[in-house]
Amino acid sequence: MNSLELRGISAAYDRIDVLFDIDLVVPEGNVVALLGPNGAGKSTLLRVAAGLHGPASGDVLVAGRRVNGVPPEELARRGMCLIPEGRGIFPNLTVRENLRMMTFTGTKLSDVEERSFIRFPRLKERIGQTAGTLSGGEQQMLAMARGLATDPALLLLDELSMGLAPIIVEELYEIVAQVAREGVSILVVEQFASTVLGVADYAAILVQGRIVRAGQPHELAEDLSKAYLGA
Amino acid sequence: MDKFLTFTIVGLTLAAIYAIIASGLVLTYTTTGIFNFAHGAAGMLAAFTYWQFRFVWGWPTPLALVVVLLVLGPLFGVLLETVIMRGLEGTTDTVKLVVSISLLLFMIALAQLIWAPGISRPLPGFLAGNKPINLGATTITWHQAITIGVAIAVAIGLRLVLTRARIGIAMRAAVDDRSLTTLNGAKPNLVSMLAWAMGTSLAALGGILIAPGPGLEAASLSLLIVSAYAAAVFGRLRSLPLTFLGAIVIGLVEGYLAGYLPQNQYLTGMRIASPAIILFIVLLVLPNPRLRGRMTRSREYFPTPTLAGAIGFAITVVIGAVMLATTLSDPDLITYGRVFPIGIVALSLVPLVGFAGQISLCQLSFAGIGAIVMAHLGAGGDPIALVWAVLIAAAVGAVVALPALRLSGIYLALGTAAFAVILDRWLFNLPVLSVFGLFDINLFANGSVSVDAIELFGRSFDDPGTQMIISAVTFALVALLVIWIRRGRLGRRLLAMKDSEAACATLGLNLIWTKLSVFALSAGIAGLGGALYATQLTSIQPGNFELVQSLQLFAITVVGGIGAVGGALFAALSLYAFLPLLVTLWPSSVRWVGLLPGGAGIGLGRNPNGAVHDVREGFLPLLAARAVLAAMCVAVAGAYVLRLTNVIDNWAFVVLLILFPVIATIAAGLSKPRAVEAAAGNDEEIRDVPLEWRGIDRPWTKADLEQLDRYLGLKEMELHDVR
Ligand SMILES: Nc1ncnc2c1ncn2[C@@H]1O[C@H](COP(=O)(O)OP(=O)(O)OP(=O)(O)O)[C@@H](O)[C@H]1O
Ligand SMILES: [Mg+2]
Numbered sequence: 001m002n003s004l005e006l007r008g009i010s011a012a013y014d015r016i017d018v019l020f021d022i023d024l025v026v027p028e029g030n031v032v033a034l035l036g037p038n039g040a041g042k043s044t045l046l047r048v049a050a051g052l053h054g055p056a057s058g059d060v061l062v063a064g065r066r067v068n069g070v071p072p073e074e075l076a077r078r079g080m081c082l083i084p085e086g087r088g089i090f091p092n093l094t095v096r097e098n099l100r101m102m103t104f105t106g107t108k109l110s111d112v113e114e115r116s117f118i119r120f121p122r123l124k125e126r127i128g129q130t131a132g133t134l135s136g137g138e139q140q141m142l143a144m145a146r147g148l149a150t151d152p153a154l155l156l157l158d159e160l161s162m163g164l165a166p167i168i169v170e171e172l173y174e175i176v177a178q179v180a181r182e183g184v185s186i187l188v189v190e191q192f193a194s195t196v197l198g199v200a201d202y203a204a205i206l207v208q209g210r211i212v213r214a215g216q217p218h219e220l221a222e223d224l225s226k227a228y229l230g231a
Numbered sequence: 232m233d234k235f236l237t238f239t240i241v242g243l244t245l246a247a248i249y250a251i252i253a254s255g256l257v258l259t260y261t262t263t264g265i266f267n268f269a270h271g272a273a274g275m276l277a278a279f280t281y282w283q284f285r286f287v288w289g290w291p292t293p294l295a296l297v298v299v300l301l302v303l304g305p306l307f308g309v310l311l312e313t314v315i316m317r318g319l320e321g322t323t324d325t326v327k328l329v330v331s332i333s334l335l336l337f338m339i340a341l342a343q344l345i346w347a348p349g350i351s352r353p354l355p356g357f358l359a360g361n362k363p364i365n366l367g368a369t370t371i372t373w374h375q376a377i378t379i380g381v382a383i384a385v386a387i388g389l390r391l392v393l394t395r396a397r398i399g400i401a402m403r404a405a406v407d408d409r410s411l412t413t414l415n416g417a418k419p420n421l422v423s424m425l426a427w428a429m430g431t432s433l434a435a436l437g438g439i440l441i442a443p444g445p446g447l448e449a450a451s452l453s454l455l456i457v458s459a460y461a462a463a464v465f466g467r468l469r470s471l472p473l474t475f476l477g478a479i480v481i482g483l484v485e486g487y488l489a490g491y492l493p494q495n496q497y498l499t500g501m502r503i504a505s506p507a508i509i510l511f512i513v514l515l516v517l518p519n520p521r522l523r524g525r526m527t528r529s530r531e532y533f534p535t536p537t538l539a540g541a542i543g544f545a546i547t548v549v550i551g552a553v554m555l556a557t558t559l560s561d562p563d564l565i566t567y568g569r570v571f572p573i574g575i576v577a578l579s580l581v582p583l584v585g586f587a588g589q590i591s592l593c594q595l596s597f598a599g600i601g602a603i604v605m606a607h608l609g610a611g612g613d614p615i616a617l618v619w620a621v622l623i624a625a626a627v628g629a630v631v632a633l634p635a636l637r638l639s640g641i642y643l644a645l646g647t648a649a650f651a652v653i654l655d656r657w658l659f660n661l662p663v664l665s666v667f668g669l670f671d672i673n674l675f676a677n678g679s680v681s682v683d684a685i686e687l688f689g690r691s692f693d694d695p696g697t698q699m700i701i702s703a704v705t706f707a708l709v710a711l712l713v714i715w716i717r718r719g720r721l722g723r724r725l726l727a728m729k730d731s732e733a734a735c736a737t738l739g740l741n742l743i744w745t746k747l748s749v750f751a752l753s754a755g756i757a758g759l760g761g762a763l764y765a766t767q768l769t770s771i772q773p774g775n776f777e778l779v780q781s782l783q784l785f786a787i788t789v790v791g792g793i794g795a796v797g798g799a800l801f802a803a804l805s806l807y808a809f810l811p812l813l814v815t816l817w818p819s820s821v822r823w824v825g826l827l828p829g830g831a832g833i834g835l836g837r838n839p840n841g842a843v844h845d846v847r848e849g850f851l852p853l854l855a856a857r858a859v860l861a862a863m864c865v866a867v868a869g870a871y872v873l874r875l876t877n878v879i880d881n882w883a884f885v886v887l888l889i890l891f892p893v894i895a896t897i898a899a900g901l902s903k904p905r906a907v908e909a910a911a912g913n914d915e916e917i918r919d920v921p922l923e924w925r926g927i928d929r930p931w932t933k934a935d936l937e938q939l940d941r942y943l944g945l946k947e948m949e950l951h952d953v954r
Contacts, residue, residue: 050414052413073417076414088411089411090403090408092407093403097394097403101401101412101417102415104401104417106416
């Protein structure tokens, strides 16, 4: 069974085509890394999968069921969790209120807090603070907490590393690896390949809206440099 | 001391009401990004409804309150959100504004339809029969005490809902990042609906509390709530605590003005206008609500007018006016003659709003200034007064623009609306003002002033037919001026400024001068329209130039298509020809005809390009089929001759006038394939893709590059060498 399957997906903003006939699967319990240069369409692909952006053509299947047109909040309630690019938090809400927002998918607040604080004890210390005033790393922890606390079946991660110190990135990906071992299917987008290939079961390279190469991480290593250098 | 306390209580009571209303406004604005101009009108409707239940049908007070505040109010809010506001996502500020302004007009018309104006409807405050509570130094009425108590309860209640209830937290979360709330699994539509339900309920509560003071009168009650808007602006339309603080400041100022402003014929009007004055000042002193750098990709798109089209438009207008002037009776001419001067005022909106994206809700105030100048300097029919009308209105426009320069979008709309209220509630009603005994400033002479017809070469143009033709010719000339501006350098600058002020500033465009000049230009045009309007009315009064009329004209011009001169003609024709005609043909429609302008504006959300755009598209085949066009002109001319020789009457003439273009369009449609191909070859420029899509929809050409350089003013730079 595939947790996520994209079949022939094309997508566009207004009249700018961004994705062309994408096929991609995330088998249950696997980690798939999606790599590619800036502007390749990685974030768009995740937005399509999460229901935030309607595809121009093609089908999105979640756990084998076609979900085109299902609104994002419904997908979230069915166990899909996208941690978007940038800081996926509400900056004017406190940390506690941000955690409260995570209960819409049906998890109890006490569970959300418990699961978040085990992984990120720092959040507990900052519970009353306005989220926008947290450090970049803390903000990303808070965003990531939703992926841990709401017990999703499918986790979509968009550039966790953005703007963070390498040591924090490493910490975050260690947690991703732990989550993966618990059996959660993960599709992770990352610009910096080395960090993510260690965790991934499969990887695909997206260049200018097309998947140019897919396979096991070790098979892709040399293609990667080509993709980034645009050769 | 007693007096001070008494008016402190008066001020705090006002503050309480403003706080309640403003918090509702902030709630809806922050969660859905739509500033609801009709918020006050919702409160007005609620007050009327409550009065109906409580005093006409005799329901017990608690029942009437529960039904209005907890059932009808929230339902109405949900209705507004789902039916009207939800469709506005992704439209420009202007369209959003027009829809909510139209809603305001519609609700006022609705209230006047249900509760005929002019009848006294006393609405006593709560527990009005009980003795006031004695506070020692002063007393407080039960209504005042209840009002203040309710406001405190609302403040506490809102705080609890927004910080404790999960759905309340989701409302605040939606302000931060709407799509992220959906990723969290919150239902965004539910959040918006709740915000509108709560917001409308708060408006209703405020309306019921405030109405016993000024009394139940639809228009003034809807606009009186301007003070509440000032409080919301104080909180930058976001912060509820600041909004409450703003309400207290504004309420107290109003209270003390009522208590301590000397009784004086010049200042009575100021008291009435004080909310608007406060709003104006608040807009000016608040830190700049940041430059609008965010690109809102809008659905509207206005093509560049062609020269031939412009001249054709002008000639058609003049010929139409000549036909009307020679066939209509004098009373009809007086009724329908208003189309062209008002059309000129509507034209003044095209460069300002359509090209530059600066919203102004006070164009009829500028027209009023032009009218006053015409009345005083044009005494005896001096045509030079027209020039003065333009210059003085333009100067006032520039003065208004100066403080408005730092405002944009909704803040600019509020500022200009406040200016209009200051004029029509206060300054226009001033008695003769003697400046140090040197000269008198006499606006409407405390009532109405008469206006002399223009006299030229010893001939007085005082018959309505000639006046109509003069106005129509002026309208045509101003339309050509506007089109010339659109096609020239200034027009490109204005459009660029509309797209992105920040980008223009970085390109070195002087925003201040550009804005000032377009404001002055627009006010000057409006002043010219007002001056001609005045000569046609022969006697003018402040009521001819009120905010509500500016709102109507603004809304309907946008409905017609504010980016083109056709939109202005559309607005003037619909408001000052179609509506009176409808009432003539169908007298009983007079009761509900007032609903139409608002209704049309509310429908705008569906078609941001305006109606004229569609009409033009419909007629395109006709314009291309030259032979059919010529035949139609001959047929119209023939009908006109028949009418002049009294072979046919006016009605038959009108029917033919409508019939011929329809037949011609159909005929042209039949011969379409050839005709349209020819048109495509000819008007490459208007049918081409917009500049920003070239290179995407079709490959770049050298001509495009040159055009881009011209747009950006890069002519002198060595761009080509770099390439
Ligand atoms: N809202 C939007 N409107 C128009 N174009 C957009 C929008 N969002 C993205 N694009 C365009 O779509 C293309 C793909 O963007 P996307 O964000 O998916 O790329 P990405 O691979 O995530 O890049 P990055 O690594 O920089 O995050 C880009 O060319 C971008 O300019
Ligand atoms: Mg991205």
